[in-house]
Amino acid sequence: MIHLLRCSTLVLASLVVCGASSTCNAQPRFHRNLLRNDTEWFRSEEAKAIADSVLEYQSPQGGWPKSTDLSKSPRTPDDIPQPGSGRANSLDNEATTLPLRFLARAVNATGEAKYRDAFEHGIEYLLNAQYPTGGWPQFWPLRDGYYSRITFNDGAMIRAMTVLRDVAKGEPPYDFVDGELRSRAAAAVERGVDCILAAQIEQNGNLTAWCAQYDEETLKPAWGRAYEPPSLSGDESVDIVRFLMSIEEPRPEIIAAIEGATEWFRKVAIHGYRFEEFEDENGERDRRIVADAEAPPLWARFYELVTNRPLFLGRDSVYRYEVVEIELERRAKYDYYGDWAQDLLAEHYSAWSSRHDVASSGGPDGGGI
Template sequence: MMRRHVLMMAVALMAGAPAHAAVEAAGPAAPPVQAAVVEWNAEVLKRDPAWFASAEARAVADTVLKYQSAEGGWPKNMSLAVAPTGQIPAAATNTIDNQATTVPLAYLARVISANPGAEGAAWRAAFDKGLDWLLAAQYPNGGWPQFYPLRGGYYDRITFNDDAMVRVLNLLREVESGRAPYAFVDAGRRERARAATARGLDVILKTQIREDGVLTVWCAQHDETTLTPAWARRFEPPSYSGGESVGIVRYLMSLPDPSPDVIAAIEGAVAWFRAKAITGIRVENFVDAEGQRDRRVVADASAGPLWARFYDLETGRPVFMGRESVARDSLAGIERERRAGYSYYVDAPAKLLETDYPAWRRRIGRPV
């Protein structure tokens, strides 16, 4: 589902030039103007606020608008800073997967905030349309599907995978706050965002898996009706998630005034992570005798803890699954293509346990 591409583009700096056009030289003897390189992913949002007032940032915003669908969402796995050269594939658009829609909305908000005035009318209209799409996509129970309008199959599941729903909730919390760069959002939409985040929190608490009544973690996707752990792709089974659950816990820890239910959810997940840590191994990338990229697990007493991406719902043990959807008990048991192309082990829970959790305990006034 998630392949974190770093997508690069050249934005023409001359006024009025389309984003994909070559920059003309100033004269016969003048060298060509060097185009700036803009990276299209969530990192672009961390640029200095002053940059969003620049001609370069405004040109990128104009290009972002060209990718918005008639429904209001944006596509995934495309650099929205490069002008489209053909029709945008319908199968890729109207999604929250792989930072789609949330990053375009956050980017437009920064450009709108940095460029007040009539020139931002088109950006504002696109932002409002995109936010309306995001709010309409939410299920009444609080979850978000991967795509909207719904298209069937695992795309309709409540999607925690790759932090998709967490990114939506973080965006909506910023919108509802009314603080920069979202101060321009009208009161009605801010209130709808507030209600949506409340429903989102509710479904997070309801989908947390209980084992003999004890709170544990979450699956990467949950059924949109029953809220039970659900299949995603053929190699992503219903399971305890050692990966996506980290983002959910961090979101819960970010809430300013956690309720007893939120505190219990965090404590239950932390206890599960502690119990499921795997020590004494590391995952090694290598090239096999045929020149193919591969991965293997090797013993290493000095290695930091790891967690499996999937833990079996019945046994609680790590499970590895390739495209044939057969559960294996080791990484070596699945095909090379999946071993090398997908992360079956993660280390993100380590920072959660060592740094984030103690800081959260101190913040809410509890002993570490």
């Protein structure tokens, strides 16, 4: 009874930890929580069926589509997003990087050559998609529009670099990767780090944070969607800093980038407010900023490049400085505020500075608006 209840709860939560010995009959979705399963599960028929399905969705270029349940084998060729479509060959929403992580586990558990070949083809995709300036687009082969900008938005570039970094290290489950491919992955990561350092925005000579998108040639902040302006990101910049903190032997430029960004996060932290969801008089979901002296610090999704003022845009692309001025549809569905940097400042920075003998410059309440 307990086992069945646990299984039902996990399925409802889209978590897949019903392993080889489980009696669950629900079809698991392709989700990062599959990676929580142990090696025994990756040897199971259920896991191999999912891995075989993942192979079917891989494009000729080596990438995978976004917003697609890769655990369900396509019934017809039309179920597979084709190159040039709106979903194929993407790094958005964990496309390509999550399948690679899953296949690495499958290779590690089973040793099957078909999984290894697909994995290596996927790594070649990541290497081919990298711009000469070191960044990665949201889609490759390239699509017209903001999709071809260097994309930190939603973690796209950092996820690509994380997979390549782990491949370069050659530790399980990536210990099957040969030395030549590992070396190329390491070189790509180095170029990516150089891109990150070059793209960090300065204000009056002080290093701050990053924009969510950049021009792939000039490395200047660029537009994303209509409501995503060239700006300093209070969200995406956190993942960038965490990646830089993961570098085992950071050179002085990396240390300076981390110090500059964490100081900027302290400076622009918003104290005394919370961003809450409520139901308006028409019964519709809405969100608002509310004064609350006990609330933990918040950060805006966008900060104006020069002034550091929180910035809010709707689908009309008009710059505004109050979230209430944005149309309901965007205000209710888009995260204009979040607690993104709280753990970075309260925990990660302290641990990193201790490891590298860097004098801490404060905690999450070291400054703010």
